[in-house]
Amino acid sequence: MKKETLLIALGGNALIRKGQEGTVEEQFENLKLPIRQIARLSEKYKIIITHGNGPQVGNLLLQQECCNAVPKLPLEILVAQTQGQIGYMIESTLDSEFMELGITQYFITLITYVVVDEHDPGFRNPSKPIGPVYTEEESKTVPYPTRKTAKGFRRVVVSPEPVTVIEKNEIRKLIDSDFLVICCGGGGIPVIREGRSFHGVDAVIDKDLVSAKLAEEVGVDIFIIATDVPGAILGYGTSEEKLLRSLTVDEAALYLKQGHFPPGSMGPKIEAARRFILNCGKRAVITSVDAIEDAVSGNAGTEFVRQC
C-alpha cells in the first residue's frame, strides 16, 4: 500500500523550552523528544519536517548588532544560516534515532526559499517583532522600524503571505523517491520575483502558513503542527480553559474572527490547519511536541475536520 505523506511543523519549543538559555546542548537534548517519534513514524509514513527559527535568528541579529567589525547581513541571509544550523541539528538527531531503531532511511535538509508578493499589504505595515530589545532612546537610532512590545522596543519586520515554495517540485520528487525531507526552516527565505530572477527581502514568513502552502503544493495527506500546548484552547490562561478536540473549518474561522486565538501565537496555527483542510488535505492536527505520535493516531490534539 502506498504510504501516506505526513508534514510535521516543529515549533520553537522543539529546540528551546521556556526558561532555557538555549545552549546547543539544550537544543540537541530537546530535539530527541519529537525526533524519536518522527523516526518511528517514518516506518509508516513519508515525512516532511518544517521548523521555526525565532530564537536562533534573534541571536544572529543580536550578534550583528554587537559587532561592527564585519559587514551586516540582511535578514534573508540570516534565515538561510538558521536553516543550515537547525537542519544539521535535526539531521544529526534523526541519524542517532534511526541507528538506535535500526532503520535505514535517506534524509536531507534542503535550503528553501519562498516567493512573497511585493504588493502584499503586509509590506505597508511591518508588524512582526524580531531580534534585540531596545530602550525607547536606542530605538530611535536604529535604521529600521521599531515598535513597543511587552519586552521593550523591538525591530518589526513585514510578515507577508507565502505565495509559493520555490523547491516544491524538488521536494515532491524527493518524497516520491522515499527521502525524508527537512525544509522551509524559519518559514523559508523570503524572496520576491523581479523580472526573470528573485531577490531576498527583509521579511519573515510564518512557518505554519508556509507549511500549509507546502502541504498543498506537494500533496501532503496529514499535517501536524507541534507546539508547546496540547492543542487549540478556548480561554487560554484563564480558569475556564477548554481544549478543543475537534474543529470544523467554519468553527475555526468563527473563533479566529471572534479573537479567541491571538495573531502572534495560536492564530496562524489555526489558520494554517484550516487552509490545509480547505485545500483538500485529509487531516490537520495541532498538538504538543510530546504527543506527535498520539496526534497522528487520533488520540491527542485538536483535529480539523471537514464539514462534508
Next chain:
Amino acid sequence: MKKETLLIALGGNALIRKGQEGTVEEQFENLKLPIRQIARLSEKYKIIITHGNGPQVGNLLLQQECCNAVPKLPLEILVAQTQGQIGYMIESTLDSEFMELGITQYFITLITYVVVDEHDPGFRNPSKPIGPVYTEEESKTVPYPTRKTAKGFRRVVVSPEPVTVIEKNEIRKLIDSDFLVICCGGGGIPVIREGRSFHGVDAVIDKDLVSAKLAEEVGVDIFIIATDVPGAILGYGTSEEKLLRSLTVDEAALYLKQGHFPPGSMGPKIEAARRFILNCGKRAVITSVDAIEDAVSGNAGTEFVRQC
C-alpha cells in the same frame, strides 16, 4: 549518451575577492562569473558544486567574540550556518542564470556532514588558523589554542582528513535523478562516530580534500578546482613563475615533497587532484574561477594525467 558528472569546487574568491570587505552585494556580484559558466555546463554535464567558507565562518566567529548576550555556538554549528548562507547565495544566483538561459533544472543545497577519525594525528596538532586576530596579550585569555600567524595571533583548529561523506548515497541518488547538487560547504560539518551516533567536533576539514573524497565516493568523472590563480604555478610570486599545464600524479607528489606548494593554499589542491586521479577519476583540473568552462574543454588550468 549518458552525461558525465562534473564536480566543481569553488574557492573563496568565487564569493569574496582580494581587497573586498565582503558585503552581501559583493558576494552576489562575484558569484555570477562562476555560476554563469556552471549553468551553461549543466546542459552537457551532471553537476555537483562544493565551496569554501573561510571568510564567512571567520565573520561568525568574530561576531560571537563580540557578543556575550547569546550562547556561543561550537564551530561545527557555524559551519552549518555558512552552508545555509552560501548555499542560498549560490542557488539564487543559479536560479537567475537558468532563467536567463531558459534552462529548466532541478537543483538543491544539501546540508552535509563528514566523518573524521578521532585518532587523526591532526587532533594532536591544531594548525589551521581561523577567525579573529588577537594581540599576544589577548591570545592568552581565549579558551582555545592560538598561534602566531602573519596577521597576528589567531585561534588554531585541527584540520583532520575526511573519512567519508555521510550524505554520499543521497548525493549519488540525486545526481542519478538529474539534480544539480550543492553540498560539502566549508569542507562539510565535521563529526566523529561515537557508538551508534555522531557528534560534531571543533575542526575544519579542507574543502578540496573533502571534494576529492566525495568525487571518489559518488563516482565523479571530472573534478575542477576553481581558485584565484590560473593553475599550479612553480616559483609562484617570483620572476620565474611557470604555469604547469599538466602534471602526472608522480610529478605532483614530487613537487609536494619538495615544498613547491604550501600547505595553506595550493598544496591541498594539488593533493586533492592527485588523490582523485589515483582513485580512478578521469580528469582533474586546477584552474581560475573565470576559466571553468575552458578548463572543462581542456584549454586552461593544470590538468592531472594518469601515467598509464
